[in-house]
Amino acid sequence: xxxxxxxxxxxxxxxxxxxxxxxxxxxxxxxxxxxxxxxxxxxxxxxxxxxxxxxxxxxxxxxxxxxxxxxxxxxxxxxxxxxxxxxxxxxxxxxxxxxxxxxxxxxxxxxxxxxxx
Amino acid sequence: xxxxxxxxxxxxxxxxxxxxxxxxxxxxxxxxxxxxxxxxxxxxxxxxxxxxxxxxxxxxxxxxxxxxxxxxxxxxxxxxxxxxxxxxxxxxxxxxxxxxxxxxxxxxxxxx
Numbered sequence: 001x002x003x004x005x006x007x008x009x010x011x012x013x014x015x016x017x018x019x020x021x022x023x024x025x026x027x028x029x030x031x032x033x034x035x036x037x038x039x040x041x042x043x044x045x046x047x048x049x050x051x052x053x054x055x056x057x058x059x060x061x062x063x064x065x066x067x068x069x070x071x072x073x074x075x076x077x078x079x080x081x082x083x084x085x086x087x088x089x090x091x092x093x094x095x096x097x098x099x100x101x102x103x104x105x106x107x108x109x110x111x112x113x114x115x116x117x
Numbered sequence: 118x119x120x121x122x123x124x125x126x127x128x129x130x131x132x133x134x135x136x137x138x139x140x141x142x143x144x145x146x147x148x149x150x151x152x153x154x155x156x157x158x159x160x161x162x163x164x165x166x167x168x169x170x171x172x173x174x175x176x177x178x179x180x181x182x183x184x185x186x187x188x189x190x191x192x193x194x195x196x197x198x199x200x201x202x203x204x205x206x207x208x209x210x211x212x213x214x215x216x217x218x219x220x221x222x223x224x225x226x227x228x229x
Contacts, residue, residue, distance in 0.1 A: 004160070033216070042221035043206065056214065091161070103149040103210070105163035106217065 002026075006092050006109035013082055014117055021077040021112045025094030032075050033095075033106065034067060036088040043091070049075060082116045089113050119144060121209050123220035130197050131228050137193045138223040140207030145170075145185040147211045152181055152192055155222070156203040164192075164205075197227040 005024040013019050025032050034046040045059040049069040060066070064083075069075040079086055093106040122141045130136050140150070149168045155161040165174040170185040178195045194201055204224045208217040 031215075035219070043208075043219035045216045045218070048216055050215070056216065059216070093161075103166050103168055105151060105166050106153075106161075106208075107163070108153075108160040110158075110160045 004109035010113045012115045018080045023075045023092030029094035031095045033093045035091045038088040087116045119218040121220040127224040129226045135195045140190045149210045151208040153206040154203045199227045
């Protein structure tokens with residue numbers, strides 16, 4: 001597709017369940033980022049990938065969060081044993097290269113609205 | 118963690134008014150300062166990528182300036198239109214890492 005695609009667009013789950021969020025970046029984009037926005041808050045960095053590698057996982061809020069990227073393309077963000085505080089919009093963005101390597105702008109998906117009941 | 122601040126938090130202007138808002142940041146040690154527009158129910162969209170002190174960028178009625186020495190960027194909208202209503206985000210890409218630090222945004226509402 002022409003843009004960054006995220007699925008599902010909305011996810012309602014019960015506390016304690018696992019969820020998997022998917023991001024399909026623009027073809028050829030080597031850098032991929034995950035952010036989330038909780039109600040009333042700014043965009044919070046979660047993790048980035050350069051190719052399939054995630055050098056900096058410090059933004060993941062807890063060990064219930066994990067992410068992977070395969071084939072330098074699709075990425076999945078998995079949240080285990082979801083809690084109510086995980087409710088947020090989860091945004092994925094991709095760029096041709098990492099930010100410092102050419103000052104490439106980010107292309108965002110439309111996000112996944114996660115609601116944990 | 119870099120604290121990127123935006124002001125005001127929200128703004129209501131009449132159609133035709135010009136407006137501006139601010140992004141401030143504590144460091145001049147960065148690769149780029151980005152501006153994004155995020156309309157409701159859509160994806161954030163890049164407006165500008167700015168790298169050098171004194172940079173000025175323009176896209177239609179929207180322009181931005183960058184002052185790295187004093188740590189701020191201004192976004193200007195000339196003759197605001199209802200379709201300009203959105204949240205405007207700035208983001209800093211520091212040299213100390215590869216992530217982007219986003220401000221909390223300025224929510225602009227243009228009243229017809």
